Amino acid sequence: MSTSVKSASPPSSVEDPPVAAARPAPRRSWRRTLRRDWQLYSLAVLPLLFFLVFRYLPMIGNVIAFRRFEPGGSMFGEDWVGLRYVRMFLGDPTFWQVFRNTLWLGGLTLVFCFPIPIVLALLLNEVRRRSLKRFVQSVSYLPHFLSIVIVAGLTMQMLATDGPVNHALAWFGHDEIRFIQEPDWFRTIYVGSEVWQTAGWGTILYLAALTTIDEDLYEAARIDGANRWKQIWHVTLPGIRPTMITLLILNIGTFMAVGFEKVLLLYNPLTYPTADVISTYVYRAGVESNSFSYAAAIGLFEAVIGLVLITTANTLSRRAVGTSLW
Numbered sequence: 001m002s003t004s005v006k007s008a009s010p011p012s013s014v015e016d017p018p019v020a021a022a023r024p025a026p027r028r029s030w031r032r033t034l035r036r037d038w039q040l041y042s043l044a045v046l047p048l049l050f051f052l053v054f055r056y057l058p059m060i061g062n063v064i065a066f067r068r069f070e071p072g073g074s075m076f077g078e079d080w081v082g083l084r085y086v087r088m089f090l091g092d093p094t095f096w097q098v099f100r101n102t103l104w105l106g107g108l109t110l111v112f113c114f115p116i117p118i119v120l121a122l123l124l125n126e127v128r129r130r131s132l133k134r135f136v137q138s139v140s141y142l143p144h145f146l147s148i149v150i151v152a153g154l155t156m157q158m159l160a161t162d163g164p165v166n167h168a169l170a171w172f173g174h175d176e177i178r179f180i181q182e183p184d185w186f187r188t189i190y191v192g193s194e195v196w197q198t199a200g201w202g203t204i205l206y207l208a209a210l211t212t213i214d215e216d217l218y219e220a221a222r223i224d225g226a227n228r229w230k231q232i233w234h235v236t237l238p239g240i241r242p243t244m245i246t247l248l249i250l251n252i253g254t255f256m257a258v259g260f261e262k263v264l265l266l267y268n269p270l271t272y273p274t275a276d277v278i279s280t281y282v283y284r285a286g287v288e289s290n291s292f293s294y295a296a297a298i299g300l301f302e303a304v305i306g307l308v309l310i311t312t313a314n315t316l317s318r319r320a321v322g323t324s325l326w
Helices: 030-036 038-042 045-066 084-090 093-113 115-126 130-145 148-158 164-171 183-210 215-223 228-239 241-253 260-266 269-275 278-288 292-320
Strands: none
Touching: 030 038, 045 084, 045 292, 084 292, 093 115, 093 183, 093 241, 093 269, 093 278, 115 130, 115 183, 115 228, 130 183, 148 183, 148 260, 183 228, 183 241, 183 260, 183 269, 215 228, 228 241, 241 292, 260 269, 260 278, 278 292
């Protein structure tokens, strides 16, 4: 009985066709994306309307910085005067005094109010007792929710000639100090109240950034023999650097716009030499003296300086550390 042996088929000499390269997915059209996610995009309508109505449309009024505006006349001024009002405030000694005061207050606010939340966040991050950490955090950020009017009122009551601070000085045998009436004390008072009111709120942002740092990095640093200080320097600070750079750029952008409300509530004619800033000077020139074109020219000058500062800071940050707002 013979058995038939089935021979194996010879290997094919024809090579397998190459696999086609993966084609990139076609871009979705903006109409298709908008139709699909219209609920999400609808959430941006109100914020966009807010910025359009209260931020961009008022920019049209800057034209009166180059036109003579009279109350009751045309909304965009009567006659074209060119750079007349610009030359006026550039040649006004009072404006340059106000400009120097703005630089002083803006610089001091940036120097003290920017690093203190970072330091406080790093200290709170090292606290191991949750109850103590929550208590300190709550006490530090509650002043942020107080009205500026309340903060200014508390400051003036505390530093009044018959206030608690002067009573404490008298108990130690020191003469009373007229804090509110002395020009030399205004910058200290303003920056101190600003630190007290804003430090806790800034700490929340940095504590949130600290939670994104990988714990394995700390473990690797401990294995390499790094102590707590080196861990903070080489792990923690680089981890929160993007947040630090973003807030620094935003603070630099508002460098010239020193808090108008707080300065207006705390200062008085006796402290004008150190307390009067561009925003309060514009308020007195425009609202109280009805020199709207002159005030608009100063306000436009301040806005241009702020734009230059934030653009420069963003460019330097992008080139130096690779982090920027845009």
